Amino acid sequence: MRPQAFIQTYGCQMNEHDSNQMRNVLAAEGYAFTDKPERAALIVVNTCSVRGNPENKVYSFLGTLRDLKRQKPDLVVAVAGCVAQQEGENILRREKSVDLVFGPDNLFRLPEMVRAAREGKRLCETGWMPRQRKIQNFIPEEWAERGHVDGVKAYIAITKGCNNMCTYCIVPHTRGREVSRESKNILREARSLVDRGAKEIWLLGQNVNSYRASKDYRFHALLDELSRVDGLERIRFTSPHPKDWDNTLTDLMAERANICNHLHLPFQAGSDRVLHAMRRNHTLEEYLAKIEYLQRRIPGIALTTDLIVGFPGETEEDFERTLFALETVRFSQVFAFKYSPRPGTAAAQIEDDVPRGEKEERLARVLDLQSQITEEQMTEQRDTVQRVLIDGAHPRQRGAMDGRTDGYRPISVTDDTLEIGDLVDVRVTGHRGHWLQGEVVRESARA
Numbered sequence: 001m002r003p004q005a006f007i008q009t010y011g012c013q014m015n016e017h018d019s020n021q022m023r024n025v026l027a028a029e030g031y032a033f034t035d036k037p038e039r040a041a042l043i044v045v046n047t048c049s050v051r052g053n054p055e056n057k058v059y060s061f062l063g064t065l066r067d068l069k070r071q072k073p074d075l076v077v078a079v080a081g082c083v084a085q086q087e088g089e090n091i092l093r094r095e096k097s098v099d100l101v102f103g104p105d106n107l108f109r110l111p112e113m114v115r116a117a118r119e120g121k122r123l124c125e126t127g128w129m130p131r132q133r134k135i136q137n138f139i140p141e142e143w144a145e146r147g148h149v150d151g152v153k154a155y156i157a158i159t160k161g162c163n164n165m166c167t168y169c170i171v172p173h174t175r176g177r178e179v180s181r182e183s184k185n186i187l188r189e190a191r192s193l194v195d196r197g198a199k200e201i202w203l204l205g206q207n208v209n210s211y212r213a214s215k216d217y218r219f220h221a222l223l224d225e226l227s228r229v230d231g232l233e234r235i236r237f238t239s240p241h242p243k244d245w246d247n248t249l250t251d252l253m254a255e256r257a258n259i260c261n262h263l264h265l266p267f268q269a270g271s272d273r274v275l276h277a278m279r280r281n282h283t284l285e286e287y288l289a290k291i292e293y294l295q296r297r298i299p300g301i302a303l304t305t306d307l308i309v310g311f312p313g314e315t316e317e318d319f320e321r322t323l324f325a326l327e328t329v330r331f332s333q334v335f336a337f338k339y340s341p342r343p344g345t346a347a348a349q350i351e352d353d354v355p356r357g358e359k360e361e362r363l364a365r366v367l368d369l370q371s372q373i374t375e376e377q378m379t380e381q382r383d384t385v386q387r388v389l390i391d392g393a394h395p396r397q398r399g400a401m402d403g404r405t406d407g408y409r410p411i412s413v414t415d416d417t418l419e420i421g422d423l424v425d426v427r428v429t430g431h432r433g434h435w436l437q438g439e440v441v442r443e444s445a446r447a
């Protein structure tokens, strides 16, 4: 029987993508995959350290593996991802059941590292990939055409690392300096994913729109070329940074049907004083001007964002600017977080002076306001016709299929002729919570 691997993933889409790459690398070594840790010969925990909580989750998960490791001494337990990069040897010291710790830059060496662990070594591999130039094909050539297609969807990493140094953020420390992949390499990967059934591709990077393959070939040029790939129905990307967003990108989104009308543009805080302390390099006014242009050029565009409440020194007045931004933009979805100091970051040097109760209250006010806005938006969707990409069967309702609108809203469609991968026009009939419901618009009804 083939050895089984269990991979547990925390954190962002980049981490999900890394876990997919690990599956590819391990499959080539003869591994199969299981969702039951007790059946596995290899367990990989792919970690995230962006906020305090996920990191605690990792240690408690590792704690639960101790018994298993005692029963199965041959089991290899590996810790990957951002906590691994940041904590390195500490993890080996703190958790005896761990055999291997490795950072994101060492992912493609997984098979040889696991072999060494099987021979009884305890390893910590957190060195950086040798840096060549700002352009670097950090996905080795032989893997560039073997990317994972998950149903109708696939990811492509276009940049790695981040040069921004937002003062609260651990990511530049765990993912290193920014490098961009060669465009040829990215396009080859896109074509291969489409050939293998991908209808929707997500471009990934910590700051996708700082992509730069040369002075004249930046994110705009890449998007332009990708949007011409035959058979690629949908393109999404995450996350762009507001300071690098310019209106020519909005124009391109408006022009190309396959660049989705959906943009995740994190603004983090509404107060210019806080934005400055976060080193975001833009003001709220600049942000709102870009949003205004997006909403004018692409009516109905779905905007989503990230924000942080309780950054050191954030007053009630500062916080009210965040609420003001939510009311002005009317995002379709908001990912809001309580500030948590991360070791080694610039903000961690400043006192974390907003009391926990206050952070919680601010977070609750954000969520309250946003749920009102979401509810209003969902109601406004009624009777509109949305282009939907069908991506799975509805888990409970027989005869219904699930999909996403162009704006990435989840929708279930009652129709028993639909198949995964269909792209259809759907009239929205109502909603339940965050889920829209609808019916296919038939050709005859459309005419």
Ligand code: SAH
Residues within 6 Å of the ligand: 050, 051, 168, 169, 170, 171, 205, 206, 207, 239, 240, 241, 266, 268, 306, 307, 308, 337, 338, 339, 340, 341, 342
């Ligand atoms: N590269 C992306 C996302 C980075 S992490 C970007 O720049 O947009 C995802 C989100 O986590 C951030 O947008 C931010 O809102 C949140 N975050 C990052 N560090 C944090 C911290 N120390 N405390 C609370 N939230 C944080």
Ligand code: SF4
Residues within 6 Å of the ligand: 162, 163, 164, 165, 166, 169, 170, 171, 172, 206, 207, 241
């Ligand atoms: Fe972190 Fe800022 Fe880079 Fe995003 S842009 S990863 S928030 S440093």
Ligand code: F3S
Residues within 6 Å of the ligand: 010, 011, 012, 013, 014, 015, 047, 048, 049, 050, 081, 082, 170, 171, 174, 175
């Ligand atoms: Fe987390 Fe690392 Fe992603 S810290 S958010 S897994 S880049």
